[in-house]
Amino acid sequence: MSLKKYSIPIITLLATILFVYLFTNVVVYLVISLVLALLGVPIVTLLSKIKIGKFRVTDSVAALLTLCFFFVVVYIIAITFLPPLISQITFLSKSNLHDVLNNVFKYYPSLKDTLASLGSEKQIMESITEQVNHFLNFKNISSVFNNTISYTGSILGGIFSVLFITFFFLKDEKMVVKALLLMTPSEYESEMIDIYRTSRKMLSKYFTGLFIDMIVVSFTVTLLMWFFGIKNALVIGCLAGVMNVIPYIGPIITLFFAVFLGVSGCIEFNQYDLIVSTITKIVVILIGVNLVDAMFIQPAIFSNTVKAHPLEIFLVILMAGVLGGVLGMVVAIPCYTLLRIIAKEFLDHFKFFKKLTENIPE
Numbered sequence: 172m173s174l175k176k177y178s179i180p181i182i183t184l185l186a187t188i189l190f191v192y193l194f195t196n197v198v199v200y201l202v203i204s205l206v207l208a209l210l211g212v213p214i215v216t217l218l219s220k221i222k223i224g225k226f227r228v229t230d231s232v233a234a235l236l237t238l239c240f241f242f243v244v245v246y247i248i249a250i251t252f253l254p255p256l257i258s259q260i261t262f263l264s265k266s267n268l269h270d271v272l273n274n275v276f277k278y279y280p281s282l283k284d285t286l287a288s289l290g291s292e293k294q295i296m297e298s299i300t301e302q303v304n305h306f307l308n309f310k311n312i313s314s315v316f317n318n319t320i321s322y323t324g325s326i327l328g329g330i331f332s333v334l335f336i337t338f339f340f341l342k343d344e345k346m347v348v349k350a351l352l353l354m355t356p357s358e359y360e361s362e363m364i365d366i367y368r369t370s371r372k373m374l375s376k377y378f379t380g381l382f383i384d385m386i387v388v389s390f391t392v393t394l395l396m397w398f399f400g401i402k403n404a405l406v407i408g409c410l411a412g413v414m415n416v417i418p419y420i421g422p423i424i425t426l427f428f429a430v431f432l433g434v435s436g437c438i439e440f441n442q443y444d445l446i447v448s449t450i451t452k453i454v455v456i457l458i459g460v461n462l463v464d465a466m467f468i469q470p471a472i473f474s475n476t477v478k479a480h481p482l483e484i485f486l487v488i489l490m491a492g493v494l495g496g497v498l499g500m501v502v503a504i505p506c507y508t509l510l511r512i513i514a515k516e517f518l519d520h521f522k523f524f525k526k527l528t529e530n531i532p533e
Contacts (some may be wrong), residue, residue: 200332205347206505207333208340209375210382211237212421238334248409255406255430259435267515271438278443321462358458362516369531370512373477376506380472385412388464395456400434400448411457418488418500422461429453478531 190198210236218233228236340347348367355363393408401407407429413423433449470481477484483505491503515528 180235200336202331204336204340206378207241209371210378211341211376213379214240230342233435234338238338248399248413251409252406255403259432262435262439271455274443275446279447349405366512366516370509372510377476377505377508380476381416384464384468384472385415387414387468388415390461391460392456399452401452403431403432407432418503419495420500422457426454426457477504
């Protein structure tokens with residue numbers, strides 16, 4: 172009897188692992204669709220309540236409008252960020268970098284003196300020009316676009332699959348429950364339903380809070396950059412918001428690209444004397460906004476959505492980063508939340524897990 176009790180969960184687990192191994196792309200599509208569905212649940216619920224006379228927004232129409240909303244958000248981010256970035260890269264790739272460096276050294280002779288220890292002026296010029304030309308070479312840019320075009324078919328196929336799956340997740344929530352119950356032994360069905368309901372509620376709040384955090388960071392950075400006269404303020408703001416979903420690493424990536432865009436903007440308008448002040452403003456603004464976000468906004472999101480202490484989340488993200496790199500850090504909090512919910516259902520009789528999951532609602 173004991174063997175039968177444990178054999179069914181083990182076989183189910185092994186079958187799930189085999190399915191993930193054989194159909195990795197399908198699993199990725201399902202995970203992305205599930206995240207979008209969790210984000211869209213509040214929107215679908217709100218739209219479903221709309222009633223004008225005898226007309227009522229059906230679940231299908233609400234799901235379709237939610238997908239349209241996601242598409243509009245992604246489109247706005249894309250047209251805001253990509254064209255200015257490509258424009259700056261194209262401008263620098265066509266510039267005479269020798270003249271650019273001469274102008275930089277003219278306004279900042281101390282930089283020239285510092286670099287003099289690395290070699291003669293001619294050697295430094297040739298080395299920097301060669302490296303920058305290599306990375307900003309138009310052929311390299313063309314190669315990136317050509318590779319992107321070559322994968323367009325699979326990318327479009329993946330996008331269509333995700334949208335199709337997300338539509339039905341949003342339209343019929345019961346379908347997700349039925350799919351989970353098909354893979355669950357009969358004696359654990361009630362626990363699985365509880366796990367689904369709790370995780371759906373908590374993760375939906377988490378992703379919604381994260382989305383709001385992205386908007387707040389984007390708006391704040393854009394406003395401050397614009398106020399202090401930084402070129403490409405809107406692009407930097409959008410990038411800061413999007414990269415904010417990557418804990419700790421995202422702000423560093425944002426800082427790198429923000430400095431690049433700020434400096435290239437100064438070069439484009441021949442404002443070499445503003446380069447140092449531009450870099451200083453960008454660094455101060457981004458560090459300041461991220462500190463406020465990390466100390467006040469994100470802890471509020473974590474405590475109110477996933478019911479975990481900020482220190483607890485910090486340690487989980489660090490461990491996830493060691494195990495899975497940047498991707499591990501991105502998925503750390505949702506995965507940790509799901510594991511805590513499962514532990515509350517099955518391991519609550521252990522003191523450690525009872526303490527770890529005491530804040531999770533019933």
